[in-house]
Amino acid sequence: MKILLTGATGYIGFQLLHTLVSAGNRVVCCVRDTDRFSPPESIKDSIETVQLDFLDSNTLSKIPEDIDAAYYLMHSMSGSANYQNLELTCAENFRKVISATTAEHVIYLGGILNEDNLSEHLASRKAVESELAKGTYNFTAIRSGIVVGSGSGSFEIIRDLVEKLPVMITPKWLKTKCQPISVFDVMKFLHLSLKNPKTYNKIFDIGGPDILTYKQMLLEYAKFRKLLRLIISVPVLTPRLSSYWLYLVTETSYRLANALVSSMKIDITCHNQELQQLLSIEPMNYNSALAVALPVLEQQPSVNPQLVSSEGKNDLSVSSDWLNTPKHGCLKDKKTANVTDTETTMQKIWAIGGDTGWYYANWLWKLRAVLDKMIGGVGLGSGRRDPNDLYVGDKIDFWRVAYVNKTEKRLILFAEMKVPGEAWLEFQIKGTTLHQTATFRARGILGRMYWYVLLPFHAFIFRGLINRLAK
Template identity: 55%
Template sequence: MKILLTGANGYVGRRLLPELLSKNHEIICCVRDKNRLGLDKTTLDSITIWEVDFLEEVSLENTPKDIDVAYYLIHSMSSSTQVFDTMESKAAENFNHYMNHIGVKQVVYLSGIVNNNTLSKHLQSRKNVEDILYQGNYNVTVLRAGIIVGSGSSSFEIIRDLCEKLPVMITPKWVLTKTQPIAIRDVIQYLMGVLLKEECYNDSFDIGGPNVLTYKQMMQLYAKTRGFKNWIYTVPVMTPKLSSYWLYFVTSTSYKLAMNLVDSMKMEVVCKDN
């Protein structure tokens, strides 16, 4: 199978690539700068690289041909706190132009869980991208996930850093928000499992682990698993901006990403049975 992998430099893309190669698929990795791909020589020799910036004007020169499936793993949350949603919409629109020219059969998009009536800017942007992708001349499969648990996942790294660095925490009230985390290995299994499955065409599916937890419970479970105790006290006065500074100074996340994540952490992210 010939597969186009966008977001090949991202967390999920890096975990998905070796699994796809292990199944002997032919992989074309989309990157803005091939010098930043950071793969070992054996992997580089096994893939084709297509340098393309989906935020730039569409150029149909040197586009790959005969693609069976394209993974859409592009997001811009780390780039801006103000216009990342506009950037994500533009990237999806340009992606459609390329895919309509290439003639891809299926696009698989890893989105966010969007079951609330009111969505954060981040989740609304993910939903807007879904709507744009559905306008393409191909079959769409949308997998909607909440927090992805695994080393390298932004949300999980925040939880880990907080627990490791702060045995006693004064936390904002959003730590009582419910979420349904999923392990990265399960996300990869879903991403692989929907390949050219006609029963998954033009539909969306919430994917999550078996447990619905608050962020506070997640931190307590992390500490228990690591073998130490933590004490967490919630206060109602910590504003989103103050929360963002708190995450920025205590964890390894960037301020822009912290702002966007805090905005979403106020929203309940729980799967529906779909």
């Protein structure tokens, strides 16, 4: 099928792109700025990118007429103060142009509504839904609960609050109820609804099996991350003050915080879960959603959520350019160096650790291993299985191989030493440049203190390491 995808640079849109391409579809990606859209090389032959703006009807002639279906995933939560009118204009222009194509089906992803008490943000979503439903195509509206996934705006706020604040003085709206759903399940609903006559011209709610208050979501996240957190709700924080509170202690923008706060004051739980039965989907619970939102390596949701196998395999079920160390909620040390001889550098990377050592300040690596052993960690262990060959699951001192591929000149190591969080070390040669990235997903305040205390040592060790590897 040929599918039009709007919002391709957004969180859900970019996740859905891989799902659609993996199913053999050709996808037309609508973006306002092609410079902000960087699809992986592995799918470029399966997509077509068009630069346009649904607020400007003069740009919409670029949309192909021979499409089979379309997804509407555009929202203006963090845009202009006049975002309601802008959203409605986008929806109207979309409806008109898609009605003139061969598209048989349009799917819209919105948020679960509380019809008796609509926030300004959710009222705008409902108006968009009503406008899109006027088209000549078959229309499906899917209303989702809070999406649990690394990169989701709501989830990142939860992560920031719990990771950074041991004690939280919170607004009373943390007692309102919601129905969180994993991004993996959202992808299933969006994909399996596509051109399915059973879903035509209907409105569905989707959510996970757990109905939780926002306070429970925060505490369950803290429990999952093994963090002790105290939450005290007070009635004095107005919506405006609540928005500033989120803006100051998390990485969200004020406009996004304001839109989320207005929605969080209202219970939003599923009223119609018919789609779950129609498509035979059993959404995972909140704890399972957290587990796949915080994996060893991030995979696209079209891939079965799983930790990297510890068996000696290189044939992972996902293209490497869709498999990465975690991006959100992490601290990173990125370094690059020009490679003198690619083959020599490759050999050095593949021989790292064990009897070969770490090429620079080896005594510091050994000291770290001794300290690790003293606090109950693995220390240097048995070094490595083979001096020159690597497989997924192999141990290299206090690291384990999470991904390895000589063709791609890429190696990702996952730390098994004792650290207040999770750590990765990645090497990849692109052209004549060696990219070295240390990633740390800190656990709470202690994890952040650990990272910043060691920052001068990391700067010294990692710069020396990459320079030795690149020679």
